[in-house]
Amino acid sequence: MAGSVGLNRVLEPAGVLPQAAWRLDASPQIGPDEVRIRVQRLNLDAASYRQLAEKHAGDGENIRAEVLEIVETRGKMHNPVTGSGGMLIGVVEEVGPESPLPVKVGDRVATLVSLTLTPLRITDDLQGWDGLSEQVPADGTAILFGRSIVGVLPDDLPPELALAVYDVCGAPALVDRVVRQYRDPSVVVLGGAGKSGSLSLAAARRAGARTKAIVVSEAERDALSEAGLADEIAIADARDAVAVAAAAGPNDITVVCVDVPGCEHGAILATAPGGTVIFFSMATSFAAAALGAEGLAADVTMLVGNGYVPGHAEFAVDLLRTTPAVRRLFEKRIAGD
Structure with a gap:
């Protein structure tokens, strides 16, 4: 051992x-x-x-x-x-x-x-x-x-592109698993224009969900709108819980892919009773999430995206190969870096 x-x-x-x-x-x-x-x-x-x-x-x-x-x-x-x-x-x-x-x-x-x-x-x-x-x-x-x-x-795949996908490959695989536990669910992704966010949207849509995205700027909204990965897109600061709840509405599944702290309470408010919140951000405070849900009397299941689901790498690469819009978003991000 x-x-x-x-x-x-x-x-x-x-x-x-x-x-x-x-x-x-x-x-x-x-x-x-x-x-x-x-x-x-x-x-x-x-x-x-x-x-x-x-x-x-x-x-x-x-x-x-x-x-x-x-x-x-x-x-x-x-x-x-x-x-x-x-x-x-x-x-x-x-x-x-x-x-x-x-x-x-x-x-x-x-x-x-x-x-x-x-x-x-x-x-x-x-x-x-x-x-x-x-x-x-x-x-x-x-x-x-x-x-x-x-x-x-x-x-x-170019090595830089493969690396970017593998870095977040746990997110879409877990989103796929959770979505398939619901019947015709709605999924909102906070940070939907990023790497894990765009893959999560693609995975949710492939699994049959209705998709929403919360982004922080008009540029991200326009890029995501062009990609066509979300049925609805709204601009809000993910740290503003009231704004997120107003923009997202109640959803069966909320996925947090934002790389800044303070997004826990908005994610909880955006989730319907009996729903699931998946935290895929290393900036998450799990104390804030747990105590915030308690304080809001929120009956939600909260999952920590641990980065590993069997077959996660192959699943993410397949999404990239079969969803040209996702690949374009990744390539633009790499070129911007």
């Missing part, structure tokens, strides 16, 4: 799993059930990158310096403020003889587990990154454990 979940990599504090650890051993020598990846690109999660960008007022050099400091200090990319990290792509360098992972040396892969639990070394000082985007060209090594999840990159 110790090796399969990475306990041997925990430096402090003792007795916790790698995700909860303050510091990991990121040395490149692998154990018998580990895999070493030569890192090519990181994808910082949206909440973490937003926090860093706001802290440093968009100064790319300072953002880059802090990411390097976090990785060097902690042996992983684990933002101490947001508690989140991201994921990466790279090439398999070495596979331990007892590793159960379905990869071989030379495979180009995406890690489907968070950087907050992935031992990581950066060896190029991130010289190819200007600090102004979530995607980070990088050189270094990362370690996967026996119970990690990894996917071989599809040949028909």
